[in-house]
Amino acid sequence: xxxxxxxxxxxxxxxxxxxxxxxxxxxxxxxxxxxxxxxxxxxxxxxxxxxxxxxxxxxxxxxxxxxxxxxxxxxxxxxxxxxxxxxxxxxxxxxxxxxxxxxxxxxxxxxxxxxxxxxxxxxxxxxxxxxxxxxxxxxxxxxxxxxxxxxxxxxxxxxxxxxxxxxxxxxxxxxxxxxxxxxxxxxxxxxxxxxxxxxxxxxxxxxxxxxxxxxxxxxxxxxxxxxxxxxxxxxxxxxxxxxxxxxxxxxxxxxxxxxxxxxxxxxxxx
Amino acid sequence: xxxxxxxxxxxxxxxxxxxxxxxxxxxxxxxxxxxxxxxxxxxxxxxxxxxxxxxxxxxxxxxxxxxxxxxxxxxxxxxxxxxxxxxxxxxxxxxxxxxxxxxxxxxxxxxxxxxxxxxxxxxxxxxxxxxxxxxxxxxxxxxxxxxxxxxxxxxxxxxxxxxxxxxxxxxxxxxxxxxxxxxxxxxxxxxxxxxxxxxxxxxxxxxxxxxxxxxxxxxxxxxxxxxxxxxxxxxxxxxxxxxxxxxxxxxxxxxxxxxxxxxxxxxxxxxxxxxxxxxxxxxxxxxxxxxxxxxxxxxxxxxxxxxxxxxxxxxxxxxxxxxxxxxxxxxxxxxxxxxxxxxxxxxxxxxxxxxxxxxxxxxxxxxxxxxxxxxxxxxxxxxxxxxxxxxxxxxxxxxxxxxxxxxxxxxxxxxxxxxxxxxxxxxxx
Amino acid sequence: xxxxxxxxxxxxxxxxxxxxxxxxxxxxxxxxxxxxxxxxxxxxxxxxxxxxxxxxxxxxxxxxxxxxxxxxxxxxxxxxxxxxxxxxxxxxxxxxxxxxxxxxxxxxxxxxxxxxxxxxxxxxxxxxxxxxxxxxxxxxxxxxxxxxxxxxxxxxxxxxxxxxxxxxxxxxxxxxxxxxxxxxxxxxxxxxxxxxxxxxxxxxxxxxxxxxxxxxxxxxxxxxxxxxxxxxxxxxxxxxxxxxxxxxxxxxxxxxxxxxxxxxxxxxxxxxxxxxxxxxxxxxxxxxxxxxxxxx
Numbered sequence: 001x002x003x004x005x006x007x008x009x010x011x012x013x014x015x016x017x018x019x020x021x022x023x024x025x026x027x028x029x030x031x032x033x034x035x036x037x038x039x040x041x042x043x044x045x046x047x048x049x050x051x052x053x054x055x056x057x058x059x060x061x062x063x064x065x066x067x068x069x070x071x072x073x074x075x076x077x078x079x080x081x082x083x084x085x086x087x088x089x090x091x092x093x094x095x096x097x098x099x100x101x102x103x104x105x106x107x108x109x110x111x112x113x114x115x116x117x118x119x120x121x122x123x124x125x126x127x128x129x130x131x132x133x134x135x136x137x138x139x140x141x142x143x144x145x146x147x148x149x150x151x152x153x154x155x156x157x158x159x160x161x162x163x164x165x166x167x168x169x170x171x172x173x174x175x176x177x178x179x180x181x182x183x184x185x186x187x188x189x190x191x192x193x194x195x196x197x198x199x200x201x202x203x204x205x206x207x208x209x210x211x212x213x214x215x216x217x218x219x220x221x222x223x224x225x226x227x228x229x230x231x232x233x234x235x236x237x238x239x240x241x242x243x244x245x246x247x248x249x250x251x252x253x254x255x256x257x258x259x260x261x262x263x264x265x266x267x268x269x270x
Numbered sequence: 271x272x273x274x275x276x277x278x279x280x281x282x283x284x285x286x287x288x289x290x291x292x293x294x295x296x297x298x299x300x301x302x303x304x305x306x307x308x309x310x311x312x313x314x315x316x317x318x319x320x321x322x323x324x325x326x327x328x329x330x331x332x333x334x335x336x337x338x339x340x341x342x343x344x345x346x347x348x349x350x351x352x353x354x355x356x357x358x359x360x361x362x363x364x365x366x367x368x369x370x371x372x373x374x375x376x377x378x379x380x381x382x383x384x385x386x387x388x389x390x391x392x393x394x395x396x397x398x399x400x401x402x403x404x405x406x407x408x409x410x411x412x413x414x415x416x417x418x419x420x421x422x423x424x425x426x427x428x429x430x431x432x433x434x435x436x437x438x439x440x441x442x443x444x445x446x447x448x449x450x451x452x453x454x455x456x457x458x459x460x461x462x463x464x465x466x467x468x469x470x471x472x473x474x475x476x477x478x479x480x481x482x483x484x485x486x487x488x489x490x491x492x493x494x495x496x497x498x499x500x501x502x503x504x505x506x507x508x509x510x511x512x513x514x515x516x517x518x519x520x521x522x523x524x525x526x527x528x529x530x531x532x533x534x535x536x537x538x539x540x541x542x543x544x545x546x547x548x549x550x551x552x553x554x555x556x557x558x559x560x561x562x563x564x565x566x567x568x569x570x571x572x573x574x575x576x577x578x579x580x581x582x583x584x585x586x587x588x589x590x591x592x593x594x595x596x597x598x599x600x601x602x603x604x605x606x607x608x609x610x611x612x613x614x615x616x617x618x619x620x621x622x623x624x625x626x627x628x629x630x631x632x633x634x635x636x637x638x639x640x641x642x643x644x645x646x647x648x649x650x651x652x653x654x655x656x657x658x659x660x661x662x663x664x665x666x667x668x669x670x671x672x673x674x675x676x677x678x679x680x681x682x683x684x685x686x687x688x689x690x691x692x693x694x695x696x697x698x699x
Numbered sequence: 700x701x702x703x704x705x706x707x708x709x710x711x712x713x714x715x716x717x718x719x720x721x722x723x724x725x726x727x728x729x730x731x732x733x734x735x736x737x738x739x740x741x742x743x744x745x746x747x748x749x750x751x752x753x754x755x756x757x758x759x760x761x762x763x764x765x766x767x768x769x770x771x772x773x774x775x776x777x778x779x780x781x782x783x784x785x786x787x788x789x790x791x792x793x794x795x796x797x798x799x800x801x802x803x804x805x806x807x808x809x810x811x812x813x814x815x816x817x818x819x820x821x822x823x824x825x826x827x828x829x830x831x832x833x834x835x836x837x838x839x840x841x842x843x844x845x846x847x848x849x850x851x852x853x854x855x856x857x858x859x860x861x862x863x864x865x866x867x868x869x870x871x872x873x874x875x876x877x878x879x880x881x882x883x884x885x886x887x888x889x890x891x892x893x894x895x896x897x898x899x900x901x902x903x904x905x906x907x908x909x910x911x912x913x914x915x916x917x918x919x920x921x922x923x924x925x926x927x928x929x930x931x932x933x934x935x936x937x938x939x940x941x942x943x944x945x946x947x948x949x950x951x952x953x954x955x956x957x958x959x960x961x962x963x964x965x966x967x968x969x970x971x972x973x974x975x976x977x978x979x980x981x982x983x984x985x986x987x988x989x990x991x992x993x994x995x
Contacts, residue, residue: 012803014803021872028825036554040533040834059940084718093716114952114972115730118350121352122354130357145723171709187808199816203817206932209348211351213905214308220821221819242827252809260808263873264877354745354747355746373963377745467944518832520852520854521853521854521944523939628969659744
C-alpha cells in the first residue's frame with residue numbers, strides 16, 4: 001500500500017517536472033511561428049495560423065545565416081583548441097597531482113568576464129586582431145578549456161593506470177604511453193568534453209557582445225538586434241531564440257548520454 | 271560504439287579545419303583595404319533608410335561599407351571598448367550628440383570636422399539648423415554632422431478619445447483630467463503611456479520640468495532640481511504615471527512605452543515625433559490611421575517642449591581611412607539621403623531646406639508638420655542635463671522620478687539628487 | 700633520439716600542463732594587472748586619459764557606499780543563496796525520485812537536459828515574453844483562474860525573485876543529474892541493510908542514502924556557486940545594463956559592468972571587480988576545502 005502511494009507520488013512528481021521544464025520552451029517554439037498580433041492575443045494561444053515570417057526576418061533581414069556559421073566556427077574551433085591543450089593538462093593533473101597548476105587553470109572559470117573585456121580588446125587591437133575570428137576563438141577557448149580540464153581529469157582519475165604502466169615497461173616512455181595508449185583510450189572522455197564545451201561555447205554571450213566585429217558576430221549577441229529602438233519584435237526574437245537553441249537541443253536529444261557523463265565527470269568521487 | 275565516437279570527433283575536427291580555411295575568404299582581406307570602411311550605428315528609422323540606399327553609395331564611390339548595426343546599449347558598450355583601446359577598427363560612428371559629443375570630444379575620440387564641413391558649398395553646412403549644429407559642436411569645434419531631429423509631442427488615439435467624448439488636452443490640468451477619464455485598467459486600457467525607468471524617463475520628463483518653470487541647472491551651473499518648480503514637475507509626472515499609466519510603469523522604457531500605445535492599450539502617449547512613422551505603419555501598429563497629434567501641453571510656464579538632435583554622424587579619431595569615412599559622412603547627410611529618410615522613413619531632417627519642401631514634408635501627417643513648425647520659436651534644445659558624464663547624471667537626476675512614481679518622499683529625493691548632481695558639477699572640469 | 704625521449708619523459712608533467720597554463724597566464728595576467736592598477740587610480744571617462752594614483756580611495760568609497768555597492772553585495776548574496784537553495788533542494792528531490800529505473804525515464808532525462816543546454820540570453824527573453832505583465836501567457840492563465848497577476852520582472856520588488864526562479868528553472872536539472880549520478884553509485888546492499896533495520900523512507904533517505912552521495916552534492920554545490928555568483932546573461936537580457944530602474948537586480952557583476960560601460964568610472968569599476976574576485980575566490984576555496992574534508 002505504502003509502496004503504491006510512493007509510486008503514485010513519484011509519477012505525479014515526474015509528470016510535473018517534465019511539464020515544468022518543457023512548457024516554457026514549447027511556448028517559445030510556438031511564438032516563433034506566430035505574428036506579433038497573435039503572440040499577444042489570448043484567443044490564439046494554441047490555435048493560430050503559423051507563419052514563417054519571423055524566420056524570414058531572422059535569416060533574410062538580419063544576417064543570421066552568417067551569425068550561425070560564426071557560432072559554429074567559433075565554438076567548434078575553440079572546443080578543438082580546448083581539447084588539444086586541455087587534455088594533456090588534465091592527464092598531468094590526474095597522474096601527477098599538480099594541484100597548484102590545475103587550480104590556476106580553473107581560475108579561468110572563476111574570474112568575472114567583465115574584468116577581461118577592455119584589457120583583451122586592448123591586447124587584440126595591439127596585434128591587429130580586432131574583429132577577427134582568432135580573437136573570438138581565443139576568448140571562447142577560455143570557456144572550453146577549464147571545462148575540458150575538469151571533465152578529462154575526472155575521466156583520467158577513473159581510468160586505471162595499468163595499461164600505461166604496462167606500455168612503459170614495454171619500452172614506450174611516459175610520453176609515448178600518453179600519445180599511443182592514453183589518448184586512444186580517451187575517446188569517450190574526449191567526445192564528452194567536446195560536446196559539453198561546444199554547448200557552453202555556443203552559449204557564451206559577453207565576449208561576443210564586446211569582442212566581435214560585424215564579420216565575427218555570433219548569434220547570442222546578434223539576438224539583441226530584435227530589441228531595438230523599434231521596440232521588441234517578439235516574433236523575430238523568439239525565432240532567433242529558436243535558431244540559437246535548436247542546435248544545442250538536438251545535440252542534447254541525440255547525445256544525452258555524453259552530456260550527462262560530462263556534467264557528472266569527477267563528481268561521484270571526491 | 272567506438273566507431274560512432276570517433277566519427278563524432280572526426281566531424282568536429284573536420285568542421286573546424288574546413289571553417290578555418292574559409293575564414294580568410296570571409297574576412298574580405300582580398301579587397302582594397304583603404305576602400306573598405308566600417309560604419310557603426312543603432313537600429314532605428316534613419317538606419318533603415320541607410321540600409322536601403324547604401325548600394326547606391328557603394329557603386330558611386332567604390333567604397334565598401336561594413337554596416338555594424340546594434341541595439342543602443344550594445345552600440346554604446348562597443349564604443350567604450352573600442353575607443354578606449356584607440357582601435358582603428360571604427361571609421362564612421364553614429365553618436366547621440368546630447369549624450370556623447372562632449373564626452374567623446376573630451377576623450378579625444380572624435381575627429382575634428384570643423385574645416386571639412388565648410389569646404390563644400392553645394393553640400394551646404396549652413397542648411398543645418400543652428401540648434402542641431404550646436405549639439406554636435408564642443409569647444410567651438412565641429413565633431414559630427416546631424417542626421418536627425420526630434421521633438422516631444424502628444425500622440426493620442428482618436429477612437430478612444432471620441433468614444434469617451436474627451437477633448438484633446440492642451441494644458442497639464444486637462445492632460446491629467448483626460449488621462450483619468452480614459453484610464454480603465456480592468457479592460458487593459460490605460461490613460462497614458464510614457465517612459466518610467468529612471469534613466470530613460472529623463473528626456474520625456476524634461477519637457478514637463480521646463481513647462482513647470484524648472485530646469486536642470488542655472489547659468490552658473492548650480493543644480494536646480496530641488497526647486498519648488500522641479501518638485502512640482504516630479505510630482506506631476508510621477509502621479510500621472512502612477513495613477514493612469516500602464517501596469518509596471520516603473521519598468522517601462524522607450525520602446526515599451528511606445529508599443530503599449532501601438533497595441534491600442536494607451537489612449538495617450540507623450541514621446542518623440544520621429545516615432546510617427548512606426549506608429550502609423552499598419553504592419554507594426556494596431557492604431558495606424560487612428561492617431562491624432564497635439565502640441566506638448568502647457569504648464570505654469572507655458573508649453574516648453576524640447577527640440578533636439580538625437581543622432582549625428584562623425585569620424586573616429588583613430589580611423590586610418592578618414593577620407594573615405596568623410597566621403598560617407600557627406601553622402602549620409604546629403605540633402606538626397608536626409609530628404610529620403612524624412613519622406614520614406616519619417617526620420618525628421620536637420621536640414622532647413624527639407625522642411626521648406628512640401629514634397630518632403632508629405633511623409634508626415636500635416637497636423638504634425640504644423641506642430642513641429644510651431645515649436646521653432648519656443649522649444650528647448652536639450653532633453654537632459656548638458657554635462658560630460660551624461661550616463662551617470664541621468665541616473666542621478668532621474669531618481670526622483672522613480673520616487674514620485676512610487677509615491678515616495680519626492681522632496682527628500684529631489685534634495686538628495688540635487689546634492690549628488692551638485693557634487694558632480696563641482697568636480698566636472 | 701633516446702636522449703630526447705628521456706628528456707621529455709623526465710619533464711613530462713610540466714610539458715603536458717604547460718600549454719594550458721601558459722594559455723591562461725597569457726590571457727589573464729594582463730587583465731589582472733590592468734584591473735588592479737586601475738582600481739588604485741581615479742580613471743574615468745576613458746582609460747587612456749591621464750589619471751592619478753589615489754591609493755585605496757576607491758575601495759574606501761565602495762565600502763562606505765550604502766547606495767549602490769552594499770545593496771549589490773546583498774543582492775549577489777541573496778541571489779546566489781536563494782537560487783542555490785532552491786536548486787539543491789529540488790535537484791536532490793528530483794534525483795531521489797528518478798533513482799530507480801522506470802518507464803519513460805529517457806523522456807524525463809531529455810526534459811531536464813533541454814533547459815540546461817539552452818542559451819541563457821535566449822532563456823531570458825523567453826521568460827520576458829511569458830511573464831510580460833499585460834500580454835504574457837503567465838498572467839493570461841492567472842487571470843482566467845481569477846488569481847492576482849504579479850508584474851514579475853516589471854515589479855522592482857519582485858524582479859530579483861523572479862530571476863531566481865528563472866535561474867532555478869534552468870539549473871535545477873544540472874544539480875539533479877549530478878546528484879543522480881552519485882546516487883546510482885551507492886551499492887544496493889547499503890539500502891537493503893537499512894530496510895532490514897526497518898528504517899522509514901525519510902530516515903533511510905536522510906541518514907543512509909544522502910550521506911553516501913555527499914561528494915556529488917558538494918560537487919554540484921561548487922559548480923552552481925561559481926556560476927550563480929557570476930550570473931550575468933539573464934540579468935542583462937531581462938533588465939538591461941543598469942539592473943533596472945531602481946537597480947533592483949544589480950548584482951556585483953552587473954554593477955561592475957554599469958560602472959564601466961554606462962558611467963565610464965573605470966577606477967571604481969575596477970575596485971568592484973577586485974573585491975568581487977576576492978569574494979569569489981574565498982567562496983570557491985571554502986567549498987573546495989569543505990568538499991575535501993567530507994570526501995576524505
